[in-house]
Each structure stands twice: as structure tokens, then as C-alpha cells.
Amino acid sequence: MSRRTPSKTVGKERLSRHARTAQSSVKSDAGALTPLNFKVPREFHREFKTFAAQHSKKMVEVLQEAFALLKGANDA
Numbered sequence: 865m866s867r868r869t870p871s872k873t874v875g876k877e878r879l880s881r882h883a884r885t886a887q888s889s890v891k892s893d894a895g896a897l898t899p900l901n902f903k904v905p906r907e908f909h910r911e912f913k914t915f916a917a918q919h920s921k922k923m924v925e926v927l928q929e930a931f932a933l934l935k936g937a938n939d940a
Contacts, residue, residue, distance in 0.1 A: 912926065
């Protein structure tokens with residue numbers, strides 16, 4: 865029977881020492897992706913997802929485009 869390496873608890877997720885090392889190297893990359901988690905009302909989610917699908921886009925693409933437009937409107 866092999867021994868498991870101790871893991872560190874991060875939120876609800878347990879990571880092995882190897883995973884933590886790999887994760888820390890990803891954090892330093894400027895183009896790395898990171899989760900953006902927040903709750904929205906069920907109806908908003910349905911409408912948002914439907915809009916994305918109708919325009920053949922991913923939900924993240926709709927969010928990024930909307931943010932760019934909002935940012936541009938506030939910079940002007």
C-alpha cells in the first residue's frame with residue numbers, strides 16, 4: 865500500500881503537493897485563467913445563457929464583450 869502525500873485544503877478542494885506546485889506556476893502567468901464565481905437569479909442566468917446560445921457565443925464571451933462596452937462607455 866502506498867502512502868499519499870499530505871494535501872493542503874483550499875476551500876472545498878484538496879490539492880496534492882504536486883498540484884499545488886503546478887497551480888502556483890500557473891498563477892504567475894499573465895494570460896492564465898482564473899475562476900470568477902458569483903450568484904445570479906435563475907431567470908437572469910436562463911436569459912443570459914439563451915442570449916449566448918442564440919448568438920453562437922460562450923457565456924464568458926458575452927460577459928467579456930459586455931464588460932468591454934461598459935468600460936468603454938465609462939471611459940468616454
